[in-house]
Amino acid sequence: MTHFLEIENIAKTYWSDDGKTETKVVLPLTMGIREGEMVMFLGPSGCGKTTLMRIVGGLETRDHGIIRLEGEELGGPNRRRGMVFQSYSSFPWLSVRENIKFGTRYRKDITATEKNEVTDHYMHMVGLTKYRDFYTNKISGGMRQRVAIARTLASSPQVLLMDEPFGALDAQTREHLQLQLMDINTEEKKTTIFVTHDVEEAILLANRIVIFSARPARVVKEIDVDAIIPVEDRRNGTADMKTFFDLRSDIHKIIRDQYAETLQEA
Numbered sequence: 001m002t003h004f005l006e007i008e009n010i011a012k013t014y015w016s017d018d019g020k021t022e023t024k025v026v027l028p029l030t031m032g033i034r035e036g037e038m039v040m041f042l043g044p045s046g047c048g049k050t051t052l053m054r055i056v057g058g059l060e061t062r063d064h065g066i067i068r069l070e071g072e073e074l075g076g077p078n079r080r081r082g083m084v085f086q087s088y089s090s091f092p093w094l095s096v097r098e099n100i101k102f103g104t105r106y107r108k109d110i111t112a113t114e115k116n117e118v119t120d121h122y123m124h125m126v127g128l129t130k131y132r133d134f135y136t137n138k139i140s141g142g143m144r145q146r147v148a149i150a151r152t153l154a155s156s157p158q159v160l161l162m163d164e165p166f167g168a169l170d171a172q173t174r175e176h177l178q179l180q181l182m183d184i185n186t187e188e189k190k191t192t193i194f195v196t197h198d199v200e201e202a203i204l205l206a207n208r209i210v211i212f213s214a215r216p217a218r219v220v221k222e223i224d225v226d227a228i229i230p231v232e233d234r235r236n237g238t239a240d241m242k243t244f245f246d247l248r249s250d251i252h253k254i255i256r257d258q259y260a261e262t263l264q265e266a
């Protein structure tokens, strides 16, 4: 079966500068992602999640393998994939609004007026309308991260790649953006790969959770979260708590076991 996004036989090895020592980071790995699916990557620290996602984004080379989007092979980075990283990235010489609008710059599917509307929509969504004219070196790190998220959403990529995007945010902003992302996922059916360390965040947001082994990354478990806790129950805070806690502790155990393997290696 062909998927919207296909990761086919991808492997990655890093080499030391002298070329003598190799570190296998991703084993030959094949995975398909449905259109509109939100897939959360979990796994022990350093297992290769970010590397795999950067390969999908075209930012990292691979030993071999192919990434396909709608059946078409992808190379380097392009606007079909939008990435949000853990660290804040924005243009300090532009205002908050100009930064977000930058995301619409190369869109040909909407008019100039719609670009303004899209900009204002996402600026409001991330709660920055009040700060629209501030330069981004005059706002907090968390606010800069919200700018980066809004800018990426405004560019309307077919695939959203998010590497711990909420990791450094305060709890309230984090929760607000998690819920917003769920709404986007429901309304716009945005195909998303999201790397996180936070098991609860993964359960809240996922259609599917993929848990990776200790390095080199291979898939140890896939969990169809929708089949266990309906997404609307998670969105509305009405999920059955026992089911939620059982799932959380099962996932923690798998990651703990994988982490223990990392320690044995060290």
Ligand SMILES: Nc1ncnc2c1ncn2[C@@H]1O[C@H](COP(=O)(O)OP(=O)(O)OP(=O)(O)O)[C@@H](O)[C@H]1O
Binding pocket: 014, 015, 023, 025, 043, 044, 045, 046, 047, 048, 049, 050, 051, 052, 215
């Ligand atoms: N450019 C690089 N050169 C050499 N090794 C690298 C490079 N980038 C990453 N690595 C190594 O590859 C492994 C996987 O890194 P990666 O960042 O993909 O893991 P991760 O699962 O995302 O980790 P974390 O959960 O801690 O963010 C790590 O051991 C890391 O040290």
